[in-house]
Amino acid sequence: MPKVTLSQENKVSQYTEYPKLSLEHGERALIMLIEPEPTVEYKHVLRAPEIGPDGRVLMEERKTQKGDSYEAPVTEFIGQHLCFGDFETVERDGVDPEGCPTCRAAVEEEGIDKPTAHYAMHVIQYSLKPNGWVPRDPFAVELKAWTFSGTRLNQIIDLATDWDLSEHDLKLGPCENKKFQKYDINVSSNAQWKADESRIEVVKATYKNNRAEDLSTLIARRITKTDALSDIQKVVERIAQVNGRGTAPAAEPTAEPQVDTNTGEVTSDADAASKSNLKSMDLSDIMKDL
Numbered sequence: 001m002p003k004v005t006l007s008q009e010n011k012v013s014q015y016t017e018y019p020k021l022s023l024e025h026g027e028r029a030l031i032m033l034i035e036p037e038p039t040v041e042y043k044h045v046l047r048a049p050e051i052g053p054d055g056r057v058l059m060e061e062r063k064t065q066k067g068d069s070y071e072a073p074v075t076e077f078i079g080q081h082l083c084f085g086d087f088e089t090v091e092r093d094g095v096d097p098e099g100c101p102t103c104r105a106a107v108e109e110e111g112i113d114k115p116t117a118h119y120a121m122h123v124i125q126y127s128l129k130p131n132g133w134v135p136r137d138p139f140a141v142e143l144k145a146w147t148f149s150g151t152r153l154n155q156i157i158d159l160a161t162d163w164d165l166s167e168h169d170l171k172l173g174p175c176e177n178k179k180f181q182k183y184d185i186n187v188s189s190n191a192q193w194k195a196d197e198s199r200i201e202v203v204k205a206t207y208k209n210n211r212a213e214d215l216s217t218l219i220a221r222r223i224t225k226t227d228a229l230s231d232i233q234k235v236v237e238r239i240a241q242v243n244g245r246g247t248a249p250a251a252e253p254t255a256e257p258q259v260d261t262n263t264g265e266v267t268s269d270a271d272a273a274s275k276s277n278l279k280s281m282d283l284s285d286i287m288k289d290l
């Protein structure tokens with residue numbers, strides 16, 4: 001029977017059930033930032049190209065924000081996790097190959113992305129009357145975790161530079177896209193929670209009794225290095241398959257030149273074979289440090 005050692009790295013994610021601020025399509029939220037500083041963590045997201053029945057990468061049409069269409073490979077989500085690396089090293093170099101197997105794979109392997117910074121902070125969300133920004137009566141609030149990327153952080157920094165956000169609530173939405181949590185943020189003329197002493201008490205008690213000690217695991221899961229390696233391996237194997245080194249289900253050997261749908265590069269089988277000799281997909285180099 002499998003067993004688990006009682007070491008720090010085997011701790012599981014703790015707050016996956018914690019309420020997150022997430023707007024449905026068309027929904028709005030009135031919130032206030034109850035903490036001055038968000039938590040920041042580096043996160044790896046692993047995706048692998050999807051392979052079609054002909055053994056080639058599946059492509060799909062996508063649209064830019066301006067509405068121009070372009071072709072991009074279809075990717076399958078493999079996993080995401082917090083970077084294992086030293087924070088300052090990743091901040092300085094973009095990766096910490098010594099401390100994190102996924103950073104190391106990002107440097108050494110094709111198709112593994114470097115970690116990106118993500119943020120989380122506690123916010124108070126007001127219960128509102130329908131169709132407006134007026135708090136419900138009786139006054140009620142919920143403590144939630146707001147997670148976001150660097151673009152949103154910059155937006156919040158700009159607002160916090162121009163306004164004292166302890167004196168002004170933030171109006172979010174209406175949400176235009178649930179998946180990408182796309183919505184505008186406007187500064188409210190006041191802070192509803194400061195309207196009277198009883199509201200202040202409700203907000204303080206809600207924060208004190210419900211706050212999560214560590215919001216890191218809401219940014220991404222904290223997994224074991226063994227699990228991270230298993231995800232890395234899945235991506236590496238898929239890329240190898242794409243590059244003609246693995247066994248694509250319906251990829252019959254052919255003398256015809258092949259066009260790489262990803263890069264437009266034309267290769268023959270001979271090229272693919274020599275490519276496979278150039279790059280080893282052996283992960284033992286990364287594994288030995290574990």
Ligand SMILES: [Zn+2]
Nearest residue numbers: 083084100103
């Ligand atoms: Zn990393």
